[in-house]
Amino acid sequence: MIGFSRDNGELTCDGVPLSAIARKVGTPAYVYSAALIEESFRRFDAAFAPVAHLVCYAAKANSNGTLLAKLAGLGAGADVVSGGELRASLESGFSSDRIVFSGVGKTVAEIRSAVESGLLAINAESEREIEKIEAEAARQGKTARVALRVNPDIDARSHPYISTGRKHNKFGVAIDLAPAIFRKARGFPHVRMTGIQAHIGSQILDPQPLADAARDLARLARDLAAEGHELSTLDVGGGIGLAGPGEKPLTPETYAAAVLPHVAGLPMTVLVEPGRAIVGPAGALVTEVLDVKKSSGKLFVVTDAGMNDLLRPALYGAIHSIESVTENRMPVERVMADVVGPICESSDFFLRDSSIDRPLEGDLMAIRDVGAYGFSMSSNYNFRGRPPEVWVEKGSFRVIRRREHFDDLVRAERE
Ligand SMILES: Cc1ncc(COP(=O)(O)O)c(C=O)c1O
Structure with a gap:
């Protein structure tokens, strides 16, 4: 047991x-329990097996080095939100091309280390942040992979403090602004716009809002592809909740079954960023x-x-x-x-x-x-x-x- x-x-x-x-x-x-962490990670990994995917553990949930090293060893990616989490993840064995850097406000020093490390994606939260990444990448003579965090205006129906996907929330940019931002970023020689991301909140037990967000992301991915943008990642965020007494659990399998129909068939890697549900x-x-x-x-x-x-x-x-x-x-x-x-x-x-x-x-x-x-x-x-x-x-x-x-x-x- x-x-x-x-x-x-x-x-x-x-x-x-x-x-x-x-x-x-x-x-x-x-x-x-190390065994329970391993089991939860493996269930997510298996549930997304029908598509190219990477489970990027949200390090903010618990960033102890032993726990990070365990997940890195199991083949997880990492979702980090600060320079400290980035360093802890790299030192715990996550390779930089399996790390995404989220976070609503990144300092110049954080952008510098994200660009230096050559991450899978820096999840940009605004047009201005893409300009800052361009400036830093130019300074380093590098090209940074950037994903745009979009806000699909979906109610996660969880506690207001952990709902992030409504249009009045501070996170990301309104989803309808994304095509114009991608067009503009074409002019940046040191940024490659490789992905889109959304994270609508945490402690979500109803799969419907998560499925709706995946649907909207998939639609945006198709629109961007039609304009000639070459996306390699579609990141559906985290947010899968834990059931309290009398509540129906949202299992990795039910979650994947809600999300996969929307994203299957797209020529890109699906990223998923669970934190709470894993640890x-x-x-x-x-x-x-x-x-x-x-x-x-x-x-x-x-x-x-x-x-x-x-x-x-x-x-x-x-x-x-x-x-x-x-x-x-x-x-x-x-x-x-x-x-x-x-x-x-x-x-x-x-x-x-x-x-x-x-x-x-x-x-x-x-x-x-x-x-x-x-x-x-x-x-x-x-x-x-x-x-x-x-x-x-x-x-x-x-x-x-x-x-x-x-x-x-x-x-x-x-x-
Ligand atoms: C961008 C992002 N991804 C993933 C997560 C992880 O959320 P959870 O632990 O609810 O799965 C969070 C949590 O705040 C987040 O902000």
Whole structure:
């Protein structure tokens, strides 16, 4: 059994008890299943096998070097959004011709390293950005491959903070402007317009908006080809969500079945940029209960993990299921409780008014499906060191990023 499952009442990751990991590394701690990451990547890869394709893992979801190296070794490409992610991806083994560089605002230094590296595509977000890429490529005496990010004005029907494909959003250019931009870019000797891209949002469970975006991209690709542009990539972005309780999952297979009919037959490589769907379910945050208290008729379970460790519930109301690591009390009492962190903010909560097994002080709990946008969004707020990351592979575990200590936090102040 890979991923998280119970063995004799003990929650395990790829067969390793989470309590054993917590004993060794302390809490809070992120724990990742290598086998589940591999399985999720392979499912995407297989689902897109009917067409020429490259699954470019969105490194922003989790950019730990061990995880990046694992995906590079499996043959994934990478989608990066900063100079830091670009460097981390190159150092983790992704070859530059399998990396696309997205991001709504790129600095001159980022454009410089993207051009120097010779990436598969720099996903330009505006006409002005193409001019900047041209200038930098001219300076380096190179030709840069550029894809234009278009905004198809499609409602992803997810949280407004993670919807990116409506016309009032800041991302890309309106899709109907693309032909004129491509025509203009013909005059740039150091830019080759090789692709188009769209990413309409994240945490999407309904395949329809994703299929509509693929349809609009395919139509644009045909129009551009009719004008003589030679496209080599069509990038449908990421956004495939994780199902919460009672929700219908959007599997890689269902997603591909929705997208492929629109893009099959086009003479170009289909790029897909999933982040959350590849690493989300493969991670859990193990935390210890610091206090269980009743106040004004409410029960609060206070954990040693806080919003600095896992921001998603505070940032966009993400709901992650929480379960006890060891089922050591029978019968289990179900209670309504808020599970909250120790940070001085009322938004520092993980669950509100939810039914959970009543924990005792000192119990371990696991916050599930936090492999994506968990550690990568963590911070040092309240002067707290960020938690360690633990990698479980083939029945054993190792720390792939140690816990931060006070000295780590003050180093940049004192150097
Ligand atoms: C351009 C782009 N591609 C891919 C992704 C990955 O999205 P997800 O993790 O929802 O698949 C994002 C996320 O914000 C993005 O902005």
